[in-house]
Amino acid sequence: MNTLDALNQAFLVYPQTLKQKPRVAYAGTRGSYGEEASLSYFKKDCQLFPFKTFEDVFIALNKGNIDYGVLPIENSSTGSIAAVYDLLSQYQYFIVGEQEIHARHCLLAPQGTSLASIEEVYSHPQGFSQSEEFLRDYPQWKCIPYYNTAIAAAYVAEQNNPKMAAIASKQAGEIYNLEILAENINFSQTNVTRFVIISRNIELFQDPGQVSIAFHLPHRPGALYEIIGIFSVFSLNLCKIESRPLLKENWEYLFFIDFTGNISQNTLTNLIPIIQEKVEYFQFLGYYPPYSENNDTAL
């Protein structure tokens, strides 16, 4: 089924509601920011399945083992999470919602540890870069990168060695019974990570207001200008533009665009064919409610 048919079919049952007790997958382990994003979006009413990598979440969706995946796509301090953009384009699944999480990092260590005994700190590389200013006061610490902040906390708890600490969330500290030696050590006090909720199918929840698409442009001057002009004609706001290299051709790019505005079924069915005509490849990624601190998601 082509994009327009799939989208029009989804409009027939608009607005949809989330499944009851959905099976939700995230990358990480207990106490990770992925778990927090999943619980914030789906409330307590879901079954959580942690996976080791981002791609494992897509594979579980593909097998039909889960209903939704929850994946980080952008951090306000460190930028886009390229691997998730690539997987979205590879698997051709859909964004059905988004959730923001304030990542407040803590320095965690086995109970009774003092700052003076620490020699090694474990975290995700983003945990280190977001806590750079705090770490500058302890140049003697060896920072050892790990796959995930919560997995680093679990490892430090397991080792139970007063030379070792982790940078992870407060929740991770509580789950793994670690002592919180310092709180809110991220340098930007507005350190927010945006997660997307993905599904195998287009699902339109109440009040979608944001659209994500991806496309590959033909190689001629002005091609991007023409595309951006289309959004201007329809009075839509481009809120994000991201380019990712195509693997087959060096220095050719797949563009990812998010836009908002007064978007109706009519706008989309008019807009999409115009864009499709001007690009070499087009992918509709989703039409979903933008995150708002007060919204109660689709529940």
Added chain:
Amino acid sequence: MNTLDALNQAFLVYPQTLKQKPRVAYAGTRGSYGEEASLSYFKKDCQLFPFKTFEDVFIALNKGNIDYGVLPIENSSTGSIAAVYDLLSQYQYFIVGEQEIHARHCLLAPQGTSLASIEEVYSHPQGFSQSEEFLRDYPQWKCIPYYNTAIAAAYVAEQNNPKMAAIASKQAGEIYNLEILAENINFSQTNVTRFVIISRNIELFQDPGQVSIAFHLPHRPGALYEIIGIFSVFSLNLCKIESRPLLKENWEYLFFIDFTGNISQNTLTNLIPIIQEKVEYFQFLGYYPPYSENNDTAL
């Protein structure tokens, strides 16, 4: 001095040549791709200074300890290197050239090691993601992320343990006397990393043809469209657009644009004020010869 004055002053001494025996800094250690990029660009006629982090290279430039820095800015398989974009905007230095390197990863281990004895593999996270398909055949191996591929190779050599291997360049294997157990294990056979050569000052070498700029847009619909329109009016080709979040404001972006075309001193001195008028913040990043496999750089 403002951008236009600095640029016009640089045109007075165009074309410049590289300093004799320049002091060149890169991030990594002996055998790293940063060293290879430095040697490819500056040939043998330079003094090399390895530093641990990207920012250390900027700090050394700031102190006047070195003449040029060489930093990776983009990989054809895994995309932009966000930290380098952020440092370029923070330190306000200039791109004076670029160099591409084919990153051909090898699996390296202490002499006499067999594939069967390996339990742990050390590399930069990009080394793992670029060698993903090779690693899929060895799911029992534990992949441990490290700061740099060559530093991982040096560590494995130092440990001299047949359970340990590294993913790094062939050169790193030769330098640290490791056995090459598998060659060219990156999944994309065109795995290219683009490095930029940076300097404290604008330096214009023979035949510059590419311009890099950064800007922050006012918050109104159509702002990006207007900017891209300017390039269209001047018949310039946008070759790259990258957006990086501003730390102060969540979800506001600094845009980085590369463009090529028929660019003269006149084009630039006309173009820059038009762009400056339409943006809230403007930074000129450099006007430099685009990389070509046959060029001999500015030497």
